[in-house]
């Protein structure tokens with residue numbers, strides 16, 4: 001028995017008056033998910049706990065049964081792992097932007113004109129750099145994004161950022177956030193690194209060329225989101241499942257990688273509304289041949305929600321639904337457990353995450369059925385799963401897979 005887990009980011013929503021009081025999911029025509037809902041078990045999922053509004057990072061930890069209150073130390077480590085840096089327990093990881101600073105020391109663009117090319121070469125200029133015995137690892141991501149790791153003894157993640165978050169301001173100073181010598185040392189290393197980086201980047205050929213071409217140089221690094229790399233449970237050891245992670249966004253790949261999942265990379269799967277859904281679910285279908293458990297993440301639902309675009313969110317859900325035909329019992333060869341949900345609600349009226357629970361459906365060929373016929377927030381409340389927490393769902397899925405882990409004799 002295999003397990004497919006589809007997470008639509010920010011799926012949950014609230015009634016939209018233009019939709020006659022239905023949510024974007026309820027308004028969408030989703031015959032495939034409705035079929036799975038009618039054959040399966042339904043419920044409402046409080047991903048972390050009732051009343052707690054998750055971030056996408058803490059939400060995904062909870063969905064995989066990893067307690068975010070115990071393991072979460074910040075977003076930096078996951079972004080770094082998602083970009084491809086091999087993070088080690090104890091490393092201090094940061095989210096980083098290539099930015100533009102003018103000779104007066106004022107940030108003129110926090111994203112260096114959304115630089116698209118050349119950041120790989122810029123990051124290479126830092127290879128082998130050490131400051132005060134601390135190894136510095138910089139890796140470029142997509143566009144202006146990068147990840148930074150400080151590796152060595154006596155470091156702390158209790159350090160402030162230098163990103164002013166607005167333009168035409170000077171970068172902030174790194175400050176220790178507690179009294180420890182580790183925090184003080186980390187702030188000192190960062191300060192000296194950023195000064196060095198400014199010189200290295202200003203002298204880089206790519207930036208000289210960009211200036212000649214009237215493009216903004218990527219001559220500064222804005223650093224934020226410090227997190228000490230935690231030791232996460234290994235997902236494959238924990239559940240004895242060979243696991244694949246299929247996602248476009250770096251954060252999700254990073255969480256998968258740090259949990260020991262195999263990351264399937266394909267350039268057609270960007271993280272957002274322009275991802276090639278057909279390719280993503282074809283890859284998912286193929287991965288189910290090789291892996292026991294396939295986690296597939298789609299981000300578009302959340303992106304539209306943050307913009308308040310409920311029509312586009314609803315249409316995007318319809319597009320996802322179309323791709324799920326492959327996994328319906330009549331089309332899929334083999335036994336498959338299917339779990340579909342979101343990582344949190346992002347109501348279009350909030351344009352931000354909320355603590356509202358998300359609908360979840362779990363289907364297996366011989367699961368108990370309930371009377372729910374459609375996949376949606378207001379239907380799910382009548383389902384047999386009732387109200388469950390994120391930490392429960394892996395256990396429920398394993399039970400459907402007959403991988404019973406008995407508690408007691």
Ligand SMILES: [Zn+2]
Nearest residue numbers: 009010056343
């Ligand atoms: Zn999310």
